Amino acid sequence: MRIHHLNCGSLRKIPPLGKEPTTGVVPPELPAVCHCLLIETDSDGLILVDTGLGTADLRHPDRSLGTDWVAYAQPALDPEESALHHVVRLGYAPQDVRHIVLTHLHRDHTGGLPDFPHARVHVHPDEYRAVTDxxxxxxxxxxxxxxxxxxxxxxxxxxxxxxxGREWFGFPGVARPQGPACELLLVPLPGHSAGHAGVAVRDGDGRWLLHAGDAYMYHGELEHTPPLSHPVLEPVQQGAQTDAAARVATRDLLRGLRRDHADEVTVFSAHDPWELSRLAALTGWGRGL
Structure with missing residues (x-):
């Protein structure tokens, strides 16, 4: 199994907030990203975790994404950043994407769904219920x-x-997508959407990756004490959240996970470009950085 970290949609540029505590270096200004995973498996074809912006979004952004959202998010609309382009660039056909696992159903995570209409789309049952019931x-x-x-x-x-009764590092309510044979879980991370969940996948070395979606948006929220939110991203969080107290509680649980299990789990979010830059450097991938 091989896991690729992808940028499936550059958004407005955001400035860094001082020096990185681990390196003492001021990172560059970067566009916010739509951080997705592409998982190559032996038995289940390709699995996408989130889909970023799709090709129809790039052709008709106002109609597909909404005029107000486009004006605020300022997407780059680069066709080479679509999940479909990444899949083809790796030598696969769109039909090879057999499963898509979503952290939640907001527009910057679902844009690529129409590019893979045959794929089964997995969400946490709370998110499914919120949309279908x-x-x-x-x-x-x-x-x-x-x-x-x-x-x-x-x-x-x-x-x-x-x-x-299944927990994952103390997180309750864990759900398993039906179909994929690899170790893949949806871990409830409430507060942002009605059924928001992180996607945990165990890599070939036995280490867990947790795509935390929009449970937080800036690495300073986990890495700094006290938590440091980003002034550009924090209004987005507050505007989208369904439960502010639950979101803060989720952030604090993720802080504890990173603190106590850093040797077992790598946690990252959907839109932090500096996190993606670190992880993409390990795989040699991540268009748009």
């Missing part, structure tokens, strides 16, 4: 955030199965 408390809010252009092809949306 009209009686769910967050149904209208969640459906509004799951853009019509990204679901017009009727994606094969599938709730993962919660394994009763």
């Amino acid at each position: 009209p009686a769910a408390a967050h149904h209208r809010y969640s459906l509004d955030r799951f853009m019509p252009a990204h679901r017009a092809h009727t994606p094969l949306l599938t709730p993962a199965v919660v394994e009763e």
Whole structure:
């Protein structure tokens, strides 16, 4: 199994906040990213974790993503950053993407779904319920955030199965996507969306990667004491969250995970370009940096 860290959509540039505590170096200004994973497996073809912006978003951004969002996020709209381009660049066909696992259903995570209409799309059951059950408390809010252009092809949306009593490093409510044979889990990280979850995958060396989605947006929230949020990204977090207290509690749990299990787990978020730069340097991938 091989795991690629990809940028599937550069967004507005954000400045660094001083020196990095580990190196003492001031990092460069970089565009925010849509950090996705592409997992090559022996038995399940390709698995995408989140999809960033898709090719239809690049052709018709205002219609597909929304005029206000485009004006604020300032996407680069580079075709070479789409998940579809990354897949083809690796020598695969779109049909080789058999599974897509999503942290949640906001537009900057679902744009690539129409590029892989045959793929089974896995989400945590709480996120599935929020979108599909009209009686769910967050149904209208969640459906509004799951853009019509990204679901017009009727994606094969599938709730993962919660394994009763199963915890992952103390995180309860863990669910397993049905189909993939590799060690892949959806770990509830509540607060941002109704059923927001991180995606944990064990790599070939036995180490866990946790794609934490939008549970936090800047590495300073985990690495600095006290937590340091980014003034450009924090308003985005506050504007999207469904439960502020739950989001802060989730952030604090991730801080503890990083502190106590750094030798077992690498945690990263969806939009921090400096995190992606570090991880992409290890794999030689990550277009858009």
